[in-house]
Amino acid sequence: MAVVxxxxxxxxxNEMVAGENRKIFGDKGIFTLNLLSSPGSGKTSLLEKxxxxxxxxxxxxxxxxxxQTDNDAQRISAYDVPVVQIVTNGGCHLEAKLVQDAxxxxxxxxxxxxxxxxxxNLVCPANYDLGEHKKVVLISTTEGDDxxxxxxxxxxxxxxxxxxxxxxxxxxxxxxxxxxxxxRQINPNLEIISLSCRTGENLKEWISxxxxxxxx
Amino acid sequence: MAVVxxxxxxxxxNEMVAGENRKIFGDKGIFTLNLLSSPGSGKTSLLEKxxxxxxxxxxxxxxxxxxQTDNDAQRISAYDVPVVQIVTNGGCHLEAKLVQDAxxxxxxxxxxxxxxxxxxNLVCPANYDLGEHKKVVLISTTEGDDxxxxxxxxxxxxxxxxxxxxxxxxxxxxxxxxxxxxxRQINPNLEIISLSCRTGENLKEWISxxxxxxxx
Numbered sequence: 001m002a003v004v005x006x007x008x009x010x011x012x013x014n015e016m017v018a019g020e021n022r023k024i025f026g027d028k029g030i031f032t033l034n035l036l037s038s039p040g041s042g043k044t045s046l047l048e049k050x051x052x053x054x055x056x057x058x059x060x061x062x063x064x065x066x067x068q069t070d071n072d073a074q075r076i077s078a079y080d081v082p083v084v085q086i087v088t089n090g091g092c093h094l095e096a097k098l099v100q101d102a103x104x105x106x107x108x109x110x111x112x113x114x115x116x117x118x119x120x121n122l123v124c125p126a127n128y129d130l131g132e133h134k135k136v137v138l139i140s141t142t143e144g145d146d147x148x149x150x151x152x153x154x155x156x157x158x159x160x161x162x163x164x165x166x167x168x169x170x171x172x173x174x175x176x177x178x179x180x181x182x183x184r185q186i187n188p189n190l191e192i193i194s195l196s197c198r199t200g201e202n203l204k205e206w207i208s209x210x211x212x213x214x215x216x
Numbered sequence: 217m218a219v220v221x222x223x224x225x226x227x228x229x230n231e232m233v234a235g236e237n238r239k240i241f242g243d244k245g246i247f248t249l250n251l252l253s254s255p256g257s258g259k260t261s262l263l264e265k266x267x268x269x270x271x272x273x274x275x276x277x278x279x280x281x282x283x284q285t286d287n288d289a290q291r292i293s294a295y296d297v298p299v300v301q302i303v304t305n306g307g308c309h310l311e312a313k314l315v316q317d318a319x320x321x322x323x324x325x326x327x328x329x330x331x332x333x334x335x336x337n338l339v340c341p342a343n344y345d346l347g348e349h350k351k352v353v354l355i356s357t358t359e360g361d362d363x364x365x366x367x368x369x370x371x372x373x374x375x376x377x378x379x380x381x382x383x384x385x386x387x388x389x390x391x392x393x394x395x396x397x398x399x400r401q402i403n404p405n406l407e408i409i410s411l412s413c414r415t416g417e418n419l420k421e422w423i424s425x426x427x428x429x430x431x432x
Binding site for chain 1: 254255256282283284285287288306308335336337338339340356358359360362363365366367368369381383384387388389414
């Protein structure tokens, strides 16, 4: 019982700080995304492709969340965008306060987009609002089409589901229609884009989606 | 600070119950495995192949842990083994008490093996001892060879790492030597088996490993 109470307090505190973040992003006109998935679904690869496509045209910044290592920030730093690595040291999700603490590292007045790559975890990050405008969940074709039913919280809070690794569809037992049906059963309003970061197939649709979200 | 204290108490309580479980498994001569991985790495598929191979020869039982649905227990029930589904209702890991509560559903005197399939999560379940003899972590070739470095706690506590989906190696950017090097950097004593549940390649090595663990 004590644990539940503390957990509620933690969540309540997080929501308060997320509200502060949301106000900052709103005031500065920065569209902010929370990128979520299991480990290895392709969040960093999607980011790389996005930066290849958009950098120079739009002012992007990235917050990398990882349990350990700054490998992802190193990958992102190859592109000409500001990136801050948050290492959670074993923590299973990002919290609004961690993101807030990262913000002074950016020149917020010059940003159009902030993309936050969360810790690879299809369970815990679903409960922690970071103050973002939209949550994007990635699922790859190698993970099985039953995942939205098995991890419903994440798909319930997501605004967009990206089905990645469609280049592998012919080699795996994954039914594209089934995963969409399962996801929409959990969240009827979910937007869905299928693509392959590896081959670049249909990346255009994701880039267009992102561009239409620009605030200022 | 309060949160840390509660978390420590939760873990301490869990370790106590895990100790009770370990005593039960020892007294009954039941070799017990804790099967861990990200969502979609192939835990249930490995179980299916294992049951195909071993049922009739050895007395196995299965505990299925899932955030939601009893899909996995349904899949396992197609085989002639006792299976209990634990639905955590959003909880991100199994705890020793949940496993202990499942045990009265089995005829423990008749069991040689108990395999516990944990919730799909490469972070949180690493901290929760269930009283098992060994922890087996699955990683699939579609998840990236950097994962042991990025989620070190799980690979540090594991006894055996199974690299699944080696049938997809030619279609993905995954270096088998690199993942082994990364995993051994975290845990020099880690045993490693590469296989494909889909094609059956090298499953024999896993079955042999399992058979040699038999206690009674």
